[in-house]
Amino acid sequence: MTFVSKLAMAAVLTLGTTGLVATPAFAQKADKKAKNENGDIKVSPEFRKAAAAAETAIAAAAAATDAKIKADNQALADTSLIAAEGIAKNDDEKYYAAFLRLRLEFARKNDDAQLKALNVLINNPKTPPENVKLYGAVFNYQMGARASQAKQHDEAIKYMLKARELGSTEIDVPIVLANAYSATGKNAEAIVEVDRAITTAKAKSGKAPEAWYQFAIPRVNAVGDRAAMASWLSRFITDYPTLKNWQWGVQVFRSTAPAGANVKSERIDTYRLLRATNALPNRGEYADYAFAAQQFGLPWEALSVIAEGEKAGKLPKGDPDVAKTFKASSAQVSGSGSLEALAKAAKTGEDLSQTADAFLASGNQTRAIELYDQALAKGGVNADEVNLHRGIAYQQLGQKDQARTAFAAVKAGPLANLATLYTTSLDLPPLS
Structure with a gap:
């Protein structure tokens, strides 16, 4: 399963292109080492050759409509990247190798390899500071999603909160958090997260999934806030005004009648x-x-x-x-x-x-x-x-x-x- 959305990864993948173009590209200056004194990027001719081959193959795979041609180019890119990674010695080379690896593995939907590449990019001093946060947001999001699948709820909460802190706006962040909080008995926190998810979904598409309301309402009930529950029922029925939902909503409301x-x-x-x-x-x-x-x-x-x-x-x-x-x-x-x-x-x-x-x-x-x-x-x-x-x-x-x-x-x-x-x-x- 690919946890991170294509939109989020697309944003990440744009971050490394400026440096690649400014080299100017791996195909040029093959007979020289780039100099670092004037801010040039330092890569060896051997690395440049392997990385250029990988970059070319990745681009060809992305452009291919035939499945076999795509797979062949991805395999070629992998071979070239393995060579580049094997000879990468300085931070510039490790940065570009990781960036190219991230592009390839995103296309191949290889989550493990994506995480490894992201981890290198996050910790590489050549990664622009403004980009480290986005790489970190995606890395923590993926780790949180994995923890959630493994029912490691405390870990899921830790990673997803960090992803949010680093700027992630993925709709699944509050959903994973809501499930994790609920599983650990923190209904109030779960309700806040579902509310956040619904607000975001409605702003984007005009409607949130019915199941999100059905998740939240019993937990609002468990908290004992009847006014909040009436508000939640109202929101739910407004978005999904069916016979079944009216009947269920009134049944839930009746069940919470307080003493007196x-x-x-x-x-x-x-x-x-x-x-x-x-x-x-x-x-x-x-x-x-x-x-x-x-x-x-x-x-x-x-x-x-x-x-x-x-x-x-x-x-x-x-x-x-x-x-x-x-x-x-x-x-x-x-x-x-x-x-x-x-x-x-x-x-x-x-x-x-x-x-x-x-x-x-x-x-x-x-x-x-x-x-x-x-x-x-x-x-x-x-x-x-x-x-x-x-x-x-x-x-x-x-x-x-x-x-x-x-x-x-x-x-x-x-x-x-x-x-x-x-x-x-x-x-x-x-x-x-």
């Missing part, structure tokens, strides 16, 4: 999110959604969810568990009386908020919003919960700007994280 979280909102409002994106997946989710709505005093919503599930073919008619929920919900609706009467009787902000919840569940979003606004004005309510539900009501009415404003008013805690996901859903079409 609003159980009703965590359950009902996550189901509403799946429903809003057409992502309710199966009989189990529909049945549980309907049961939860009935249990939390929202029988109107339970009935509409059952009807929707049956119409979608997700709930089989006559399902015994669903039938129990349907019967209980129908009885609750019959016994609840007029919702308008409840609204007129509401005295406190909490009464208004609960009545608004009932209107929202019954599908009268406009009236629900009026009562939510009154509840906020009266006070004594959980403003974050009210604003979340206001946003849901506006979303169901198709009023996205108002919904966005309401979700933005959810300021803290688990509900703010849920509002982040709802805001994401506003910008994406319902899935089918």
